Structures are given as structure tokens and as C-alpha cells.
Amino acid sequence: xxxxxxxxxxxxxxxxxxxxxxxxxxxxxxxxxxxxxxxxxxxxxxxxxxxxxxxxxxxxxxxxxxxxxxxxxxxxxxxxxxxxxxxxxxxxxxxxxxxxxxxxxxxxxxxxx
Amino acid sequence: xxxxxxxxxxxxxxxxxxxxxxxxxxxxxxxxxxxxxxxxxxxxxxxxxxxxxxxxxxxxxxxxxxxxxxxxxxxxxxxxxxxxxxxxxxxxxxxxxxxxxxxxxxxxxxxx
Numbered sequence: 001x002x003x004x005x006x007x008x009x010x011x012x013x014x015x016x017x018x019x020x021x022x023x024x025x026x027x028x029x030x031x032x033x034x035x036x037x038x039x040x041x042x043x044x045x046x047x048x049x050x051x052x053x054x055x056x057x058x059x060x061x062x063x064x065x066x067x068x069x070x071x072x073x074x075x076x077x078x079x080x081x082x083x084x085x086x087x088x089x090x091x092x093x094x095x096x097x098x099x100x101x102x103x104x105x106x107x108x109x110x111x112x113x
Numbered sequence: 114x115x116x117x118x119x120x121x122x123x124x125x126x127x128x129x130x131x132x133x134x135x136x137x138x139x140x141x142x143x144x145x146x147x148x149x150x151x152x153x154x155x156x157x158x159x160x161x162x163x164x165x166x167x168x169x170x171x172x173x174x175x176x177x178x179x180x181x182x183x184x185x186x187x188x189x190x191x192x193x194x195x196x197x198x199x200x201x202x203x204x205x206x207x208x209x210x211x212x213x214x215x216x217x218x219x220x221x222x223x224x225x
Contacts, residue, residue, distance in 0.1 A: 107154075
């Protein structure tokens with residue numbers, strides 16, 4: 001079974017803090033994704049990566065950056081957390097080619113106070 | 114630009130009923146269509162994926178179909194159970210460098 005893990009299930013941070021969310025997958029997938037999910041807005045893509053050290057902006061990259069130093073690990077960074085970044089953050093991975101089926105992690109509920 | 118719509122937003126049915134969840138998409142050049150289940154506060158679990166060359170996929174009591182010409186996919190749940198209560202999301206993928214476009218989901222409640 002594909003396994004995608006996220007470093008924290010719940011996180012509480014203060015405004016202005018630098019926040020790191022980490023995601024690890026164990027299936028040697030090329031593609032990795034970060035989404036946020038908010039009531040009424042659904043899932044929105046923040047960034048994705050199709051290879052080590054490669055990244056592409058999604059729909060809402062403002063206020064976020066990412067890092068992919070190793071194939072299995074994709075980090076989302078909030079440079080200076082703000083209250084409007086309070087959300088559920090979901091990481092996903094997929095192979096490149098084939099079905100492109102996406103597999104999701106359990107999510108991180110981030111609260112910025 | 115791909116848009117995915119799921120209507121209604123919520124559905125309540127008695128246990129044992131067979132039901133159909135609908136998903137509409139605007140771009141027929143779809144590569145695959147994926148159905149997910151999400152329990153409250155949890156991540157997404159992939160249920161079924163239908164590639165553009167396929168018409169349907171089945172897993173246990175679930176059957177998903179894809180009709181590219183009409184821009185529709187359906188998820189059929191047979192003999193619904195209270196444990197099926199969750200939010201069901203569909204998402205379409207239109208190519209290698211495109212993104213997965215999600216519907217907003219249908220929240221299903223199966224009453225005992």
C-alpha cells in the first residue's frame with residue numbers, strides 16, 4: 001500500500017512564526033502536491049513538484065514556499081504565518097505516467113493565532 | 114479551464130438504499146477521473162480511478178462510470194450502510210502538467 005505521512009496532525013502557531021509542514025511518501029513517486037482545504041472553497045493546490053528540486057506554483061502560492069531535496073520528502077513552508085493561513089493542509093503523491101492516481105496523507109490541521 | 118461540479122452538496126438516505134452520486138466536468142479532454150472518500154477531519158482516501166479509455170471501475174459495493182461525451186461521472190453505492198457516511202469528492206485530471214481539479218464534494222449521511 002502507498003503510504004503518505006505528514007509530520008503533524010494538529011499544529012498551533014503564532015502570527016509571524018515560520019512554519020514547516022513535512023510530507024513523506026514511500027512509493028518512489030515522482031509527483032508530490034500540497035493542497036489546502038477550507039469550508040466552502042474545497043481543495044486548492046498550493047504547489048506541486050514533479051522531480052527533486054523542481055517545483056511549480058499552483059492556484060494559491062502566495063505566502064508559501066516549498067522544498068524538495070529528496071524524492072520522498074516534500075516540505076511546505078509558511079515564511080511568516082498569518083491567521084488567514086489557518087486551514088487543513090493535505091499532501092499527496094502520484095507516479096509520473098500510468099494512471100497518475102493521487103494518494104493523500106492524513107492532513108495537518110494548522111491553527112494560526 | 115476544467116471545472117468540476119457535484120450536486121447536491123448533501124444527501125441523507127436510509128440504510129440499505131442504492132444510491133448514485135453525480136459529478137460533472139466541463140473539459141472532455143479528461144485523462145482520468147478519481148473518486149475519493151473523506152471522513153471528518155481526515156485526509157482523502159482514493160476509492161476508484163477511471164482512465165479515459167475506460168467506461169467504469171468496480172470495487173466491492175462501489176461502481177464508478179465515466180462518460181466523457183456528456184461530461185459526467187457517477188459513483189454508485191449499493192446497499193448503503195451507516196459506515197458509508199462521509200464526504201465523497203470527485204476530481205478530474207487533464208494531462209501530465211495539469212492539476213487535479215476537485216469538486217466540492219457531497220456529504221452523505223446514511224441513517225440506520
